[in-house]
Amino acid sequence: MADRIRAGEAKTIQLAAPISGYALDLESVPDPVFSQKMVGDGVSVDPTTATLRAPVDGKIVQLHPSNHAVTLETAEGIEVLMHIGLDTVELRGKGFSPNVRLGDRVKAGDVLIEFDIDFVALHAKSLLTQMVVTNGDRVAEYIQQSGMVESGRDTVLELVLTEPANAAETTGGEVVISEPIVVPNPSGLHARPAAVLVNLAKKYRSNIQLLRGDDRANARSVVALMGLQIAHGDRITLNADGPDAKDAILALTAAIRSGLGEAGASPAPASIAQSDLKSPPPQPKSSDPNLIMGVAASSGLAVGKTFRVCEQTLNVDEQGESPARERRKLEDAIAAAALEVESLRAKVHAQGNPGKAAIFAAHQEILDDPDLLDTATSAIDKGKSAAFAWQQTYSAQAERLSQLSNELLAQRANDIRDVGQRVLRILTGVEAIAVKYPTNTILLAEDLTPSDMANLDRDRVVGFCTLAGGSTSHVAILARSMGIPALAGAEARVMDLADGTPVILNGTQGTLRLNASEAELERTQLRIARQKSMRAAELQTAFEPAITQDGHPVEVAANIGSLKDAEEAVALGAEGVGLLRTEFAFMERPQAPTEDEQTGIYRGIAEVLGPDKPAIIRTLDVGGDKPLPYLPMPHEENPFLGERGIRFGFDQPELQRTQLRAILRASTKGKLRVMFPMIGRIEELRMAKAMLEEERQRLDVPPVEIGIMLEVPSAAIMAERLAKEVDFFSVGTNDLTQYTLAMDRGHPKLAPCLDGLHPAVLGLIDLAVRGASQHGIWVGVCGGIGSDPQAVPILIGLGIKELSVSVSTIPSIKAQVRSLDLARCRDLAERALTLETASEVRNLVPLEGD
Ligand code: PEP
Ligand code: MG
Numbered sequence: 001m002a003d004r005i006r007a008g009e010a011k012t013i014q015l016a017a018p019i020s021g022y023a024l025d026l027e028s029v030p031d032p033v034f035s036q037k038m039v040g041d042g043v044s045v046d047p048t049t050a051t052l053r054a055p056v057d058g059k060i061v062q063l064h065p066s067n068h069a070v071t072l073e074t075a076e077g078i079e080v081l082m083h084i085g086l087d088t089v090e091l092r093g094k095g096f097s098p099n100v101r102l103g104d105r106v107k108a109g110d111v112l113i114e115f116d117i118d119f120v121a122l123h124a125k126s127l128l129t130q131m132v133v134t135n136g137d138r139v140a141e142y143i144q145q146s147g148m149v150e151s152g153r154d155t156v157l158e159l160v161l162t163e164p165a166n167a168a169e170t171t172g173g174e175v176v177i178s179e180p181i182v183v184p185n186p187s188g189l190h191a192r193p194a195a196v197l198v199n200l201a202k203k204y205r206s207n208i209q210l211l212r213g214d215d216r217a218n219a220r221s222v223v224a225l226m227g228l229q230i231a232h233g234d235r236i237t238l239n240a241d242g243p244d245a246k247d248a249i250l251a252l253t254a255a256i257r258s259g260l261g262e263a264g265a266s267p268a269p270a271s272i273a274q275s276d277l278k279s280p281p282p283q284p285k286s287s288d289p290n291l292i293m294g295v296a297a298s299s300g301l302a303v304g305k306t307f308r309v310c311e312q313t314l315n316v317d318e319q320g321e322s323p324a325r326e327r328r329k330l331e332d333a334i335a336a337a338a339l340e341v342e343s344l345r346a347k348v349h350a351q352g353n354p355g356k357a358a359i360f361a362a363h364q365e366i367l368d369d370p371d372l373l374d375t376a377t378s379a380i381d382k383g384k385s386a387a388f389a390w391q392q393t394y395s396a397q398a399e400r401l402s403q404l405s406n407e408l409l410a411q412r413a414n415d416i417r418d419v420g421q422r423v424l425r426i427l428t429g430v431e432a433i434a435v436k437y438p439t440n441t442i443l444l445a446e447d448l449t450p451s452d453m454a455n456l457d458r459d460r461v462v463g464f465c466t467l468a469g470g471s472t473s474h475v476a477i478l479a480r481s482m483g484i485p486a487l488a489g490a491e492a493r494v495m496d497l498a499d500g501t502p503v504i505l506n507g508t509q510g511t512l513r514l515n516a517s518e519a520e521l522e523r524t525q526l527r528i529a530r531q532k533s534m535r536a537a538e539l540q541t542a543f544e545p546a547i548t549q550d551g552h553p554v555e556v557a558a559n560i561g562s563l564k565d566a567e568e569a570v571a572l573g574a575e576g577v578g579l580l581r582t583e584f585a586f587m588e589r590p591q592a593p594t595e596d597e598q599t600g601i602y603r604g605i606a607e608v609l610g611p612d613k614p615a616i617i618r619t620l621d622v623g624g625d626k627p628l629p630y631l632p633m634p635h636e637e638n639p640f641l642g643e644r645g646i647r648f649g650f651d652q653p654e655l656q657r658t659q660l661r662a663i664l665r666a667s668t669k670g671k672l673r674v675m676f677p678m679i680g681r682i683e684e685l686r687m688a689k690a691m692l693e694e695e696r697q698r699l700d701v702p703p704v705e706i707g708i709m710l711e712v713p714s715a716a717i718m719a720e721r722l723a724k725e726v727d728f729f730s731v732g733t734n735d736l737t738q739y740t741l742a743m744d745r746g747h748p749k750l751a752p753c754l755d756g757l758h759p760a761v762l763g764l765i766d767l768a769v770r771g772a773s774q775h776g777i778w779v780g781v782c783g784g785i786g787s788d789p790q791a792v793p794i795l796i797g798l799g800i801k802e803l804s805v806s807v808s809t810i811p812s813i814k815a816q817v818r819s820l821d822l823a824r825c826r827d828l829a830e831r832a833l834t835l836e837t838a839s840e841v842r843n844l845v846p847l848e849g850d
Contacts, residue, residue: 010140010160010161010162011076011160011161012158012159012160012161013056013074013076013078013158013159013161014056014155014157014158014159015055015056015080015131015155015156015157015158015159016053016055016056016108016109016151016152016153016154016155016156017045017055017149017150017151017152017153017154017155017156018045018052018053018054018055018082018112018129018131018151018156019045019047019049019051019052019053019084019129019151020045020047020048020049020051020149020150020151021045021046021047021048021049021129021148021149022045022046022048022146022147022148022149023043023044023045023144023145023146023147023148023149023156024043024044024045024046024146025043025044025144025146026041026042026043026044026130026132028044029044029086029126029128029130030086030125030126030128031086031087031125031126031192033191033192033195033196034083034086034130034132037132038195038196038198038199039081039083039130039132039134039191039194039195039198039222040081040132040133040134040135040136040222041132041133041136041139041142042080042130042131042132042133042142042144042157043130043131043132043144043145043146043156043157044128044129044130044131045128045129045130045131045149045156046127046128046129047084047117047127047128047129049117049151050114050115050116050117051111051113051114051151052070052082052084052111052112052113052114052115052129052151053108053109053110053111053112053151053152054072054106054107054108054109054110054112055080055082055108055131055156055157056072056074056080056108057074057075057105057106057107057108058072058073058074058075058080058105058106059072059073059103059104059105059106060072060100060101060102060103060104060105060106060112061073061079061102061227062081062102062226062227063098063100063101063102064089064190064191064226064229065093065229066088066089066091066092066093066096066187066190067093067096067097067098067113068083068084068085068088068089068091068093068096068113068115069081069082069083069084069088069089069190069191069226070082070098070100070112070113071134071226072106072112076138076161077135077138078133078135078138078139078159078161079133079134079135079221080131080132080133080134081130081131081132081133081134081191081222082112082129082130082131083129083130083131083132083191084096084113084115084120084127084129085120085124085125085126085127085128085129086124086125086126086128087124087125087126088120088124089187089190089191089192090124090186090187090400091119091120091123091124092400094119094123095115095116095119095120095123096113096114096115096116096120097113097114097115098112098113099111099112099113099114100112100113108152109151109152121378121382122378122379122382122384122392123375123392123396125371125374125375125378126378131156131157133159134221134222135221137162138161138162139159139160139161139162140160140161140162141159141160142157142158142159142160143157143158143159143160144156144157144158145157174241174245174246175239175240175241175245176239176240176241176245176246176248176249177237177238177239177240177249177635178237178238178239178249178252178253178635179237179253179627179635179636179639180235180236180237180635181235181236181237181238181253181256181257182233182234182235183230183231183232183233183234183235183236183256184232184256184257184258184259185232185259185260186232186400186401187232188229188230188231188232188234189225189226189228189230189260190226191222191226192260193259193260194222194225194226195222196255196260197210197219197225197252197255197256197260198219198220198221198222198225200251200252200255201219201220201248201252202220203251204240204242204244204245204247204248204251205242205243205244206240206241206242206243206244206245206248207240207241207242208220208238208239208240208241208248208249208252209238209239209240209241210225210228210230210236210237210238210239211236211237211238211239212228212230212234212235212236212237215228216228216239219238219252236256237635238252238253238256240252250630250631254590254630258590289514290513290514290515290516291511291512291513291514292465292487292490292491292493292494292511292512292513292514293490293491293510293511293512294465294487294488294489294490294491294494294510294511294512295487295488295489295510296487296507296508296509296510297466297476297479297480297486297487297488297507297510298476298479298480298483298484298485298486298507299480299485299507299508300463300483300484300485300507300508300528300531301485301504301505301506301507301508301524301527301528301531302442302462302463302484302485302504302505302507302528303440303462303502303503303504303505303521303524303525303528304440304441304442304462304463304502304503304505305438305440305441305442305499305500305501305502305503306441306442306443306444306497306498306499306500306501306503307437307438307441307442307443307444307499307500308443308444308445308495308497308499309435309443309444309445309448309452314387314391314421314424314425314428314430315428316385316387316388316391316424316427316428317385317387317388318384318385318388319383319384319385319388320380320383320384320385320386320388320389321385323380323381323383326380326384326385326386326389327377327380327386329386329427330373330376330377330380330386330389330390330423330427333386333390333423333424333426333427334367334373334423336426337367337419337422337423337426338364338367338368340422341360341363341364341367341419341422342360342364344360344451345360345361345363345364359415359450359478360450362415363415363418363419363450363451366415366416366419367419367423371397372393372394372397375393375396375397376389376390376392376393377389379392379393386427387424387427387428390420390423390424390427391420391424393420394416394417394419394420394423394424395417395420397416398413398414398416398417398420399413401413401416414447414449414450414468415449415450417447417449418449418450418451418452421449422451436457437457437460437461438460438500439459439460440460440462441460441461441462442461442462442463442464442465442503442505442512443456443461443463443464443465444464444465444466444494444495444497445464445465445466445467446466446467446468446495447466447467447468448464448466450478453478453479453482456482456484458482458484461484462484462485462505463484463485463486463487463505463507464479464484464486464487464505465486465487465488465490465494465505465512466486466487466488466489466490467489467490467492467494467495468488468489476488479507484507485505485506485507485508486505486507487505487506487507487510487511487512490512494512497514501514502516502521503516504516504520504521504524534815535811535812537815538811538812538814538815539811541811541814541815541818542572542573542810542811542814543573544573544814544818545575545814546575546813546814546817546818547817547818548796548817548818548820548821548822548825549818549819549820549821550821550822550823552796552822554796554800554801554802554803554817555575555576555578555780555801555802555803556573556574556575556802556803556805556810556813556814556817557574557575557576557577557578557579557614557616557780557802557803557804557805558572558574558576558577558578558804558805558806558807558810559577559578559579559581559782559786559804559805559806559807560577560579560580560581560605560807561580561581561584562584562585562601563601563604563605563608565807566604566605566608566609566615567608568807569807569810570608570609570613572807572808572810572811573810573811573814574613574807574810575613576609576613576614576615576616576671576802577605577609577613577614577615577616577804578616578730578780578782578786578802578803578804578805579616579618579675579730579782579804580602580605580615580616580617580618581618581621582598582617582618582619582620582621582659583620583621583622583628585597585598585601586620586622586628587628589630590630591630592628592630592631592655592658594658595658595661595662595665596662598658598659598662598663599661599662599665599666601662602615602617602662602663602666602667602672603665603666603669603670605666605670606666606667606669606670606671606672607669607670609670609671610670611670611671612671613670613671614671614672614673614705615670615671615672615673616672616673616674616675616707616730616782616804617663617672617673617674617675618675618676618677618709619646619649619656619659619660619663619674619675619676619677619688620648620649620655620656620659621644621645621677621678621709622644622645622648623639623642623643623644623645623647623648624639624640624642624644624645631652631655640738640739640744640745644678645676645677645678645679645709646676646677646678646679646684646688647678647684649676649688650684650687650688653691656688656691657691657694657695660674660691660692660695661695661698661699663704664692664695664696664699664701664704665699665701667701667702667704668701668702672704673704673705673706673707673727673728674692674704674705674706674707675706675707675708675709675730676688676706676707676708676709677708677709677711677732678709678711678712678735679708679709679710679712679715679722680712680714680715681714682718682721682722682725685708685722685725685726686725689706689725692706705727705728706726706727707726707727707728707729707730708722708726708729708730709729709730709731709732709735709782710729710730710731710732710736710765710768710779711731711732711733711734711735711736711739711783712735712736712739713736713739713740713764715768716731716736716764716765716767716768717764717767718771719767719768719769719770719771719772720770720771720772720774720775721771722771723771723772723774723775723777724775726777727777728772728777728778728779728780729768729772729777729778729779729780730779730780730781730782730802730804731765731768731779731780731781731782731783731800732782732783733756733761733765733781733783733784733785733786734756734783734784735783736756736761736764736765736783737754737755737756737758737761737783738754740758740760740761740764741753741754741758741760741761755838755839755842756783756784756785756788756791757785757788757790757791757794757832757838757841757842758837758838758841759832759833759834759835759836759837759838759840759841762794762798762829762832762833762841763833765779765781765795765798765800766798766799766829766833769798769799769800770799773799778801778802779799779800779801779802780800780801780802780803780804781795781800781802781803781804782804786803786804786805786813787803787805787806787809787813789812789813789816789845790842790845791845792813792816792817792820793820793824793825793828793829793845794825794828794829794832794841794844794845795829796817796820796822796825796829797822797824797825797826797827797828797829797830797832798829803817828844828845831844832844
């Protein structure tokens with residue numbers, strides 16, 4: 001299309017309709033990103049054809065990997081983005097065939113993209129196709145046509161240009177770099193989130209760049225951002241240079257982390273190491289024909305006979321009656337399904353497990369999801385039956401989720417299928433088949449849904465094994481809470497087993513044994529019976545103190561993250577709280593809890609524990625693998641060695657002081673102690689104590705006991721000198737092990753070698769206990785090995801006085817302590833210190849049943 005010079009010398013560009021159809025205002029587009037012109041100003045066309053053409057001569061500067069959006073740049077530098085349909089990024093390219101490549105030069109009217117109009121109409125929110133100018137600071141006026149237009153022939157938009165806008169200010173400010181941000185949006189930074197980001201960036205005067213590795217883009221340019229093709233899980237950083245750089249980084253980091261307003265965005269994984277696991281974990285495979293391997297999903301042993309569960313096939317007609325009737329049918333079915341889910345939720349809640357009930361609350365949310373309903377409704381409007389439209393919609397959604405590299409999200413696909421199938425059954429009028437399982441059944445299934453699980457006959461089903469899923473699936477969570485041993489991700493050959501095959505399922509090791517001898521079956525039965533009666537006895541004695549056979553008391557306390565955990569711990573016999581990870585109260589929220597909110601939490605915990613049981617409140621331990629979305633953390637090459645734990649508290653003194661005041665205010669309600677994390681140098685301890693003392697004097701409350709986490713090797717080595725200045729030590733073996741062995745605790749490959757029973761770690765604990773005893777202070781352990789039955793006798797032998805353990809293990813650890821003899825534990829510890837490897841140490845303490 002030719003340019004022309006207008007009277008008044010303003011230059012204009014005419015853009016032809018990119019697609020034939022009915023042109024309308026952007027304001028009419030049912031998507032705020034376009035209707036509020038967040039991407040830019042322009043026009044929308046409701047297409048009658050399936051060919052997108054160039055509206056003007058130019059160069060292709062961006063083609064989205066999903067091929068639903070393309071940008072060309074005119075000779076004047078105007079960027080024209082064309083976006084076919086709404087939410088079409090989610091189609092992942094299906095139905096779109098591009099005719100151009102990045103960098104191609106095109107003439108007005110050339111075909112850019114062809115698409116399957118029926119497929120897109122059925123699967124996308126809308127076919128409305130937008131043409132917008134993304135660098136609108138170059139345009140003074142938009143003159144838009146509406147009504148029927150033909151692509152390549154009719155002008156649909158005329159642009160009156162201005163001089164280029166001023167660039168961002170880069171003078172008079174500082175350069176601020178964000179910490180790494182993991183992109184949570186399932187479809188990456190496509191047009192919608194990119195537009196939101198650009199609009200936010202434009203509020204600041206600084207020059208802001210978005211970086212991924214060596215690639216970078218101006219955060220004020222939608223096209224540049226989309227050009228980077230940032231995908232879900234990509235790790236990016238922001239770099240701002242200018243007078244308001246710090247504020248900009250703070251706001252943009254928080255906005256990206258929260259998904260830039262996109263509903264399906266999952267929170268960025270807490271650990272970046274985890275998000276790097278793009279490929280699925282390798283499938284375990286056994287070379288023994290009698291041993292099938294899988295992932296340990298729920299621990300325990302079961303002996304039984306296999307029974308294969310087959311999915312019910314539901315036949316649906318594709319064509320429906322009138323759209324109004326089909327819409328009504330769908331709404332009624334969803335409402336009926338909601339009632340069913342509610343009664344399941346109530347049923348599991350009544351069984352005393354709120355965790356399980358939460359899974360059905362999540363199902364309730366899926367039923368309420370407006371996107372699912374909208375997509376199904378638009379298919380109904382095109383003549384499909386409610387059942388067909390619903391089946392297509394939920395299956396596509398589940399399929400999309402299951403493709404994601406985020407394991408947690410991928411496993412939620414099963415929940416969508418579960419809910420989807422429930423609605424479909426109601427729509428087709430097919431009753432769920434109620435199978436009567438034989439006694440001692442081990443269920444085999446491609447996958448089980450939470451609904452299948454809630455309806456399991458617990459008296460007959462003793463275990464199950466699925467091809468799908470992993471240890472984080474809802475089914476695995478349910479199995480654990482129901483105490484049913486389970487194996488997930490099993491080798492496919494498991495489905496070849498004939499019903500009634502005798503097997504031994506080991507949910508702790510993640511194996512299924514076939515062709516076991518009679519003697520082996522019998523031995524396993526005996527072990528199961530013994531373990532069952534042991535668990536029952538442990539629960540019965542949970543409130544008795546943990547005193548060794550030779551009269552040595554060991555305090556068994558709980559590691560908690562919330563008031564609810566404290567209640568559970570007390571109900572299971574905890575003698576106190578050895579570690580409150582206060583950071584949980586700071587996470588998953590838009591800003592830090594206020595002093596009053598924190599005081600309320602700590603007071604609540606003190607009240608649950610009563611006047612005699614102590615609670616150790618650890619001050620905020622963020623940084624490393626625990627970022628806080630609303631606080632700027634500097635970019636760190638080695639975050640575990642950077643501003644983590646107490647060091648972060650010094651960097652944000654007001655945050656630290658607010659927390660200290662909250663703990664001190666709550667301390668009048670119970671026996672609260674303060675513990676500082678990541679102390680590596682004595683100066684750090686002194687600074688932290690000085691802050692606490694200043695706040696205490698201001699509040700005029702009595703002193704509290706002070707301790708430190710022993711989790712940095714230097715602190716263990718300096719324990720004797722540190723012991724003079726505190727009331728207790730608590731060994732954080734998770735970190736002490738990572739720092740001693742120089743292995744990232746979140747590293748997927750190194751995980752098997754990261755064992756807190758390594759003699760080097762035990763040597764440091766020994767040193768710490770000796771140092772502490774010189775000044776008469778006690779040492780506890782709150783790291784993971786405190787809950788490990790193989791570590792317990794060794795830790796007690798080393799002189800540990802308190803074990804702070806995960807809540808569910810309290811009764812069994814207390815029972816174990818009662819079975820031990822201090823003299824023998826000392827002997828074990830002495831021998832452990834002389835060994836060379838962690839596995840040699842483990843061999844010293846065989847596990848029950850090994
Ligand atoms: C530890 O490091 O062992 C510990 C208990 O603290 P966290 O796991 O919270 O870092
Ligand atoms: Mg730690």
